[in-house]
Amino acid sequence: MATELSLTRRCAPGRHPGKVLALATLLVWLAAGAPPREVFAPLLEWSPALAKGFALNILISLLAIGLGTLLGLAIGALNLSPLRLLRLPGRLWVQVFRNAPWLVLIYFTTYVFPFEIRVAGHYLPFPDWLKVTLGLALPASANVAEVFRGAVASIPGTQWEAARSLGFSRGQILRTIILPQCCKRMLPPWMNLYAVITMGTALSSLVGVHDLLDTAQIASNTVNRVGFTVLIYFSVLALFFAYCYPISRFTRYLERRYAFR
Structure with missing residues (x-):
């Protein structure tokens, strides 16, 4: 029984992301019909644009x-008042913002806020990517407030x-004892x-932001090969995985480290 359990743990997908990624690569290779050089060459040409979009x-x-x-x-400080x-x-x-769909908030901030802002008689552009940032900051603030509480x-x-x-006063207790913990x-x-939040940025392509997913769509339509x-x-999936997976692993490490502190 112990041997089977240890074997199951060793074979768990979460413990071997490299093997899972290699298997996924093989499946993509087969789905693409063993793509020849003319399929990989356009990917290299589009790599700078993809990197700019992901940035x-x-x-x-x-x-x-x-x-x-x-x-x-x-907001969390207000909740503790x-x-x-x-x-x-x-x-x-x-x-409100913790239970609102992210896509609705992104559409709201994109089409409600103006395209230009007048400051001291000058018109400053208010780009769509900045509106998406505000749309994602709203649910982020609600979740951070709950984490703080x-x-x-x-x-x-x-x-x-x-x-x-x-x-000690209430303010002194918060500053010197509670907040450090x-x-x-x-x-x-x-x-x-x-x-x-990083994975949620892929929604920005739906409102015309030239991000990674939007660049991939343009590249796919331009090359037009299955x-x-x-x-x-x-x-695109591999880039998001390569960026977010280390964060997830480091989060688990911190959870174990601070579990009893």
């Missing part, structure tokens, strides 16, 4: 998680009572959220 995906994900984190921490008048808008924000709630109440007995507890789910279409979409 835009990464930029959108970094800005979205950055804005979402700053806004989410502020002892005043009901301050907690209500924070909870409403979390409930959960991290604070996970701190034993005895620490609050001990700090109050020593004469929350940072460690928030890091794994925060990194997992960033990986999800083997190349299969190959380029597999390349």
Whole structure:
């Protein structure tokens, strides 16, 4: 029984991503009909454009998680306020944007916000990729607020009572005792959220943003070969996997490290 269990663990797909990727490559090769050189040559030609598109995906994900984190921490602080008048808008924000479809938010920010912004008599462009960033930052902020609330709630109440007995105010307890512990507890789910946001940037192609997926669609229509279409979409999948999988593995490491701290 123990031998079968160990064999199952060794053969689990999550433990051997390289083998899974190699198997997927073989399947793509067969689906493409063993593509010859004329199928791989266009992929090399389109590689710079694909890399530029993927760089835009990464930029959108970094800005979205950055804005979402700053806004989410502020919303989370409102949710911890002892005043009901301050907690209500924070909870409403979390409930609305945490349960709203991401694609709807992206369409909302893309077509509701203007294409130009007037600042000091000058018109500044408001590009679509920046609108997508705002659309992804909204659900990110709601999730960060919940992560922050959960991290604070996970701190034993005895620490609050001990700090109050020593004469600390509520603000001092949060700054010096609670928040340093929350940072460690928030890091794994925060990194997992960033990986999800990165994968969600693929939705930006639906509103005309020239990202990785949009570039792949243009390349597929331009070359117009079945083997190349299969190959380029597999390349898109491989790029997202290569970027997000290390984040997932590092998140699991942090979860194990901070499990009992």
